[in-house]
Amino acid sequence: MDPYILTFRLPEEIVEEFKKIGVDAGGIEIMRRKGFLRCVKIRRVRNFSANILKQEMLSLGGDVALSRGTLTGQVKYTDCLVLGNTSQILQLTEKLKIQPFGLAQLGAKIRYSLGNFEKSGIVLDVAGKKIRMGRRTLVMGIINASHDSFSGDSVIGMGPDEIKALARGMVESGADMLDIGGESTRPGSSKISAKDELRRVMPVLKLLRKSVRVPLSIDTTKSVVARAALDLGVNIINDVSAMRFDKKMASIVARYKASLVLMHMKGTPAKMQDSPVYDDVVGEVISFLADAVKRAEDAGVDADKIIVDPGIGFGKGPGHNLEILGRLSALKSLGRPIMVGVSRKRFIGRILNAEVKERAWGTAAAVCMSIANGAGIVRVHDVNEMAQAAKVADAIVNRGTAYGR
Numbered sequence: 001m002d003p004y005i006l007t008f009r010l011p012e013e014i015v016e017e018f019k020k021i022g023v024d025a026g027g028i029e030i031m032r033r034k035g036f037l038r039c040v041k042i043r044r045v046r047n048f049s050a051n052i053l054k055q056e057m058l059s060l061g062g063d064v065a066l067s068r069g070t071l072t073g074q075v076k077y078t079d080c081l082v083l084g085n086t087s088q089i090l091q092l093t094e095k096l097k098i099q100p101f102g103l104a105q106l107g108a109k110i111r112y113s114l115g116n117f118e119k120s121g122i123v124l125d126v127a128g129k130k131i132r133m134g135r136r137t138l139v140m141g142i143i144n145a146s147h148d149s150f151s152g153d154s155v156i157g158m159g160p161d162e163i164k165a166l167a168r169g170m171v172e173s174g175a176d177m178l179d180i181g182g183e184s185t186r187p188g189s190s191k192i193s194a195k196d197e198l199r200r201v202m203p204v205l206k207l208l209r210k211s212v213r214v215p216l217s218i219d220t221t222k223s224v225v226a227r228a229a230l231d232l233g234v235n236i237i238n239d240v241s242a243m244r245f246d247k248k249m250a251s252i253v254a255r256y257k258a259s260l261v262l263m264h265m266k267g268t269p270a271k272m273q274d275s276p277v278y279d280d281v282v283g284e285v286i287s288f289l290a291d292a293v294k295r296a297e298d299a300g301v302d303a304d305k306i307i308v309d310p311g312i313g314f315g316k317g318p319g320h321n322l323e324i325l326g327r328l329s330a331l332k333s334l335g336r337p338i339m340v341g342v343s344r345k346r347f348i349g350r351i352l353n354a355e356v357k358e359r360a361w362g363t364a365a366a367v368c369m370s371i372a373n374g375a376g377i378v379r380v381h382d383v384n385e386m387a388q389a390a391k392v393a394d395a396i397v398n399r400g401t402a403y404g405r
Contacts (some may be wrong), residue, residue: 008035009397011086011118033087040082040089040110042190043087043283047071050078050103052384056095060099062088079280082110116335121377123303124337126177126259127215133337133376137390140217140379141175142343145200146184153381155204156162162237164211170173170208171212174387178212179234179379180204181219183316185240187273187346202228209233217261223248230256240265240314242292254300261307262292266315269323273315281320282327285310288333307377308337318347325366328373339377342366343386364389372397 002239014035015175018028045053047070054064062084069075082089089110096107124131131138143166144154154165167178201218201350208216209232217236224245226237230252236296239262243249253260264285266276278284289308296306308331310324331338342348348362349355360382367378367386371393380386 005297010120011036011082012120013399033084033090036048036086037088038082038084038089038114038117040114042080042082042106043280043287045079045080045106045219046076046101047076049103049106050080052099052101052103053080053092055081055093057082057084057088060084060088060091062092076354081173082133086114086118095128109251109351112335117329117332119332119335121143122335122337123222123304123305124259124376127301128201130304135394137371137375138176138377139369139387139390139393140339140352140377141167141170141178142379142381143170143178143180143204144184145180145182145204156200160207162205167208167212170383171214173307173384174391175214175215175383178208178399179219179236179238180208180219180223181238183220184218185271187313190271190327194222197222197225198228201225202232203227203387205234215259217313221245221249226258227252227256227300235259235260239263240269240311241286243295250296250299250301253296253305256325257302258304259307260296260301262289262296263309263314264288264311269314275319276315276317276320278316278320281316281323282330285324286331286334289331293336303336306336307339308334309379310338311340312340312346313347318350321345321347325370325373328370330376332374337376338374339379340367340370340375343378343380343382360385368393 006017011032013026015032018031023161050066050070057064065081065083065273067075067078070078078212089179089386093107093111120134121132124133132315145156146154155166172180180201182197187374197220205216215235217238218226218234219238221239227248237253239249240263242262242264266272293308297303311319311332312324313332330336342357344359348359348366350363352359354362363380363382364385367380367389370378371390378386378390
C-alpha cells in the first residue's frame with residue numbers, strides 16, 4: 001500500500017478513476033464534483049456583498065479569501081477568491097439566488113463560468129463544418145503579405161507558383177487553416193490604408209482559394225478588407241483589435257456567417273509596447289474578451305463561430321506573456337475555443353537570447369505548454385515542426401486515447 005497523489009484536468013478523468021476501482025454509477029455522480037478544488041476569482045466586490053459570500057461559503061465547508069479590512073468596512077471593494085470543490089460552489093450559486101445586492105446575478109455568472117471551465121468538447125463552426133474541440137489541436141499556418149513583418153518571411157516578391165507551393169506545403173505538413181495578413185501589427189508598426197492592404201492580400205487570396213482545401217482566414221481590422229475577402233470565399237476574420245478599430249466589423253461578420261477571432265490588445269500596435277501596465281493581467285484579458293464576445297453576439301455572430309485569443313506580445317511585457325500562458329486555462333471560463341499565437345515572439349527571443357529565425361525550439365515549448373493549459377488552436381510560422389509538437393502534446397494531454405494503451 002503506497003499512497004500517491006493524483007491530479008486531474010477534467011471531470012472525465014476522475015470519473016475514469018472511479019470506474020477503475022469499481023465505484024457504482026450513483027456514487028460517481030455524487031462524488032465527481034467533490035474531486036476538484038476550484039478557486040474562483042471575482043474582481044471588485046462591495047465589502048458587504050463579499051462578507052455575505054464568505055459566510056455562505058463557510059456554511060458549505062468552503063471559504064472566501066478577502067482583503068484585510070473588508071469585515072470592518074475599512075475597504076469598500078475587495079477582490080474575492082472563492083475556495084471550494086465544484087459541488088460546494090454550485091451549492092453557493094443556489095444560495096445566492098435569494099440574496100440582495102446583485103448577488104443573485106453574480107451567482108449566475110459564477111455558475112456560467114464554472115460550467116464553461118469544466119465543459120469538454122466545445123463546438124467550433126468553421127466553413128459550415130462543426131468541429132468538436134479538445135480531441136486534437138488545430139494548426140493555423142501564417143502567410144504574411146506585408147512589407148515589414150517581424151518574422152521576415154513575407155510572400156511579397158514571390159511568384160504565384162512559389163506562393164501556391166508555400167501554402168500547399170503548409171497544408172501537407174499539418175495546417176488545418178491558413179491566415180493571410182497584409183498589414184504588419186508588430187510593435188511600433190504604422191497603419192496602412194485599406195487600399196494598400198487590399199492590393200497586398202487580394203492576389204494571394206485569389207491564388208489560395210483555388211490551390212488549397214482548408215479554411216482561409218484574413219488577418220485584418222478593416223471591415224472593407226474583411227468584406228472583400230469574404231466575397232472571395234474566406235471563412236474566418238482574425239481581428240487583432242477585437243472589432244474596436246472598425247465598428248462595422250461585427251455586422252459584416254454576422255452578415256456573411258463567418259467565423260471570428262477576437263484578440264486582446266492593449267492600445268494600438270504603434271504604441272502597445274510602451275511600458276504596458278496591468279493590475280491583474282489575466283483578469284483584465286478575460287474581462288476584455290468577455291465584453292468582445294458579447295458585442296459580437298449582440299451583433300448577430302453565432303457563439304459557436306467565435307474564437308478568443310489572449311494576444312501574446314500585444315501590449316504586454318515578457319512577464320505578462322508568461323503569466324498568461326501559465327494561467328491560460330482561466331480563459332476556458334469564456335466558453336470559447338482559445339487560440340494562441342506564440343510563434344517566434346520577442347519574449348521567446350529574450351529568454352533564449354535568440355534572433356527571430358532561431359526561435360523554433362522555444363516556440364515549440366510554448367506551443368506545448370499552451371496546449372497543456374487549454375489552447376485549442378495554435379497560430380504558427382513553422383507548420384511542420386509545430387504540427388508535430390502539437391500532435392505529441394495532444395497525445396500526452398489526452399492520455400494517449402487516440403493511440404491505444
